[in-house]
Amino acid sequence: MVGTPCQMVAATKMDKLLNEEFPVDIKIGLFCMENFSYSYMKEMLKEYDADMKDVLECRVEKGHVWFFLTEDRTVKIPLSKAKKCVRKNCTVCMDFTSELSDVSVGSVGSPEGWSTVIIRTEKGLKLIEAAEKDNYIQTKPIADSGLKIMEKLAKEKKSKSKEEIKKRERVGRPVLYRREIFGNEYENEVSNCTFHDLKGDVVDIGACVLCGACVYACPEEAVAIKDRKPELVGKCVEGCNACYVACPRTYIPDEILSKESDNKPFGDYIKIVSVKAPMVKGQDGGVATALLTYVLSSNIVDNAIIVDKSSIEPWKPEAKITDNIAEVLKASGTKYSACPIFKPLKESKEGGS
Numbered sequence: 001m002v003g004t005p006c007q008m009v010a011a012t013k014m015d016k017l018l019n020e021e022f023p024v025d026i027k028i029g030l031f032c033m034e035n036f037s038y039s040y041m042k043e044m045l046k047e048y049d050a051d052m053k054d055v056l057e058c059r060v061e062k063g064h065v066w067f068f069l070t071e072d073r074t075v076k077i078p079l080s081k082a083k084k085c086v087r088k089n090c091t092v093c094m095d096f097t098s099e100l101s102d103v104s105v106g107s108v109g110s111p112e113g114w115s116t117v118i119i120r121t122e123k124g125l126k127l128i129e130a131a132e133k134d135n136y137i138q139t140k141p142i143a144d145s146g147l148k149i150m151e152k153l154a155k156e157k158k159s160k161s162k163e164e165i166k167k168r169e170r171v172g173r174p175v176l177y178r179r180e181i182f183g184n185e186y187e188n189e190v191s192n193c194t195f196h197d198l199k200g201d202v203v204d205i206g207a208c209v210l211c212g213a214c215v216y217a218c219p220e221e222a223v224a225i226k227d228r229k230p231e232l233v234g235k236c237v238e239g240c241n242a243c244y245v246a247c248p249r250t251y252i253p254d255e256i257l258s259k260e261s262d263n264k265p266f267g268d269y270i271k272i273v274s275v276k277a278p279m280v281k282g283q284d285g286g287v288a289t290a291l292l293t294y295v296l297s298s299n300i301v302d303n304a305i306i307v308d309k310s311s312i313e314p315w316k317p318e319a320k321i322t323d324n325i326a327e328v329l330k331a332s333g334t335k336y337s338a339c340p341i342f343k344p345l346k347e348s349k350e351g352g353s
């Protein structure tokens with residue numbers, strides 16, 4: 001799968017903590033500074049006499065959000081103005097570089113046409129080496145100046161979010177996922193937590209990242225995303241805490257994400273390189289797309305989870321599972337609003353594929 005840092009956290013928690021096999025084998029995380037509320041963004045575009053349905057491409061670059069529209073129109077909104085559309089949950093997010101992925105990909109730190117790739121696991125290292133050997137990507141050492149820019153942004157995100165977390169703690173709206181907690185203590189804390197606790201601890205305090213992990217994890221199909229929020233739509237089974245455990249914004253045991261990582265700008269990693277994917281066009285230099293194409297073509301995975309634009313609501317991101325390379329290439333490019341990425345995984349589990 002390819003996803004944001006918060007989605008990587010959910011995938012890792014489900015893989016390590018749920019009592020069932022989790023089907024995601026390779027996690028390609030993206031760099032992410034923040035995400036925008038789709039409905040606020042739509043409203044803001046109206047102020048510029050523009051409509052989402054006319055947007056061909058959207059980018060965050062050089063201090064602005066750029067919308068490239070039909071009829072050669074461009075709308076350029078200063079980031080300072082667009083900030084009012086940032087989802088509340090993103091203001092307590094400390095992870096810029098997808099610290100729990102196998103490889104992380106982003107445009108910051110590398111020259112135009114190249115991406116920065118942080119290789120974090122042995123699996124990630126093998127993937128990059130194999131994709132390069134088969135000419136899907138090219139790598140080169142990252143420049144020190146690039147590393148410095150990345151470090152500055154990553155540190156800024158951590159320190160701003162740390163302040164916001166402290167602020168929220170002071171007014172009784174705790175942000176549980178960055179509290180230090182270990183094995184047994186973790187088990188005790190979450191053992192009796194149900195959807196009711198998830199709602200109180202995450203959704204109602206504006207910490208939900210809208211990832212859909214709670215929908216995926218529920219064995220009873222009792223959770224659904226309604227009006228951009230998870231809701232209980234069925235009856236809970238006694239003793240079940242799966243949705244609470246899966247959520248990236250409830251406690252994370254230190255064994256999975258240590259408190260120490262709050263002081264490491266990029267988390268743990270093996271190495272950082274600049275990477276180019278000449279065959280694909282995309283904001284991350286097409287590298288995430290090239291890697292997905294490679295793992296599908298080489299039968300390393302059977303399917304990929306991708307995020308494409310909705311066919312019904314223009315530019316609204318929509319997650320789907322596919323084994324079709326043309327679909328992977330079509331979905332290339334960053335989407336700047338949240339989407340329940342684990343929902344289609346649930347549908348495929350129910351469909352038995």
Ligand code: SF4
Nearest residue numbers: 006032034035090093
């Ligand atoms: S919470 Fe927001 S800023 Fe953090 S990874 Fe998710 S989308 Fe990005």
Ligand code: SF4
Nearest residue numbers: 195218236237240243
């Ligand atoms: S049954 Fe579903 S909604 Fe209820 S606690 Fe379990 S996972 Fe959550």
Ligand code: SF4
Nearest residue numbers: 208209211212214247
């Ligand atoms: S409440 Fe559900 S959708 Fe929201 S962050 Fe937690 S798992 Fe994801």
